Amino acid sequence: MIVSESSTADTREVKSRYVPGPIDKLCAIEEIRQLKSRYFQVVDEKDWAGIEALFTPDARVDFGGEGQHHIGHHGVTAADINPDDWIVSGGKATARVIAGAVSEVISVHQGHDPQIELISPNRAVGRWSMYDRLDYGDEVMHGYGHYHEKYERVDGEWKFSALTLTRLRVVWSDK
Numbered sequence: 001m002i003v004s005e006s007s008t009a010d011t012r013e014v015k016s017r018y019v020p021g022p023i024d025k026l027c028a029i030e031e032i033r034q035l036k037s038r039y040f041q042v043v044d045e046k047d048w049a050g051i052e053a054l055f056t057p058d059a060r061v062d063f064g065g066e067g068q069h070h071i072g073h074h075g076v077t078a079a080d081i082n083p084d085d086w087i088v089s090g091g092k093a094t095a096r097v098i099a100g101a102v103s104e105v106i107s108v109h110q111g112h113d114p115q116i117e118l119i120s121p122n123r124a125v126g127r128w129s130m131y132d133r134l135d136y137g138d139e140v141m142h143g144y145g146h147y148h149e150k151y152e153r154v155d156g157e158w159k160f161s162a163l164t165l166t167r168l169r170v171v172w173s174d175k
Contacts, residue, residue: 018118018119018120018121020118020121024121025118028118028124028153028158029114029116029118029124031158032114032116032124032126032151032158033114033116035054035151035158035159035160036111036114036126036128036147036149037111038050038054039051039054039160040109040110040111042054043098043102043107043109044107044108044109046099046102046103048095048096048098048099049095051091051094051095051098052091052092052094052095053091054091054159054160055090055091055094055159055160055161055163056090056091056152056154056159056160056161057090057091058089058090058161059089059090059091059094059159059160059161059162059163060087060088060089060161060162060163061087061088061089061093061094061097061160061162061163061164062086062087062162062163062164062165063086063087063097063101063165064083064084064086064087065083065086065165065166065167066086066101066165066167067080067081067082067083067086068081068083069141069143069167069170070141073136073139073141073172074136074138074139085097094163102134104136105134105135105136105137106134106135107132107133107134107135108132108133109130109131109132110130110131110132111128111129111130111147112128112129112130112131113128113129114126114127114128115127115128121153122152122153122154123150123151123152123153123161124150124151124158125149125150125151126147126148126149126150126151127146127147127148127149128146128147128149129145129146130143130144130145130146130147130165131143131144135175137175138174138175139172139173139174139175140172140173140174140175141170141171141172142170142171142172142173143167143169143170144167144168144169144170145165145166145167145168145169146165146166146168147163147164147165148162148163148164148166149162149163149164150162150163
């Protein structure tokens with residue numbers, strides 16, 4: 001049973017007391033875990049169409065904090081960084097941003113410790129701890145942080161409806 005839904009300009013805040021049955025809950029959480037696993041796989045395999053397919057058409061994706069961690073590395077200057085370029089809507093734009101960030105590097109993305117909460121039969125929220133390793137050839141970035149996500153079931157399939165990456169720490173090392 002949903003108690004209330006309210007909306008803000010950029011994300012939907014949903015407060016609920018939806019209580020799924022135990023099997024429905026386990027199945028939905030596992031399907032969302034598989035969605036996240038596919039996300040990491042398609043990013044590292046550079047499968048841009050695969051990335052696009054994982055998001056709702058209106059998904060809000062925010063990688064706006066990313067650029068600051070690259071200034072002074074692999075030729076990036078402060079003039080090259082516009083955080084607004086890293087906040088997009090939909091799977092196609094998300095694939096384009098990710099392609100721009102990792103198409104020329106060897107990337108390894110990992111997600112850990114998922115905290116997934118179902119808020120209705122077709123909506124959920126989640127938080128994942130993350131680690132990524134981006135190999136630029138002469139230097140390597142090691143990133144640590146969290147993904148904050150919203151999910152929506154569309155035609156029986158879970159998709160990302162919002163995703164925000166926040167980094168806690170970035171460590172650069174020479175190869």
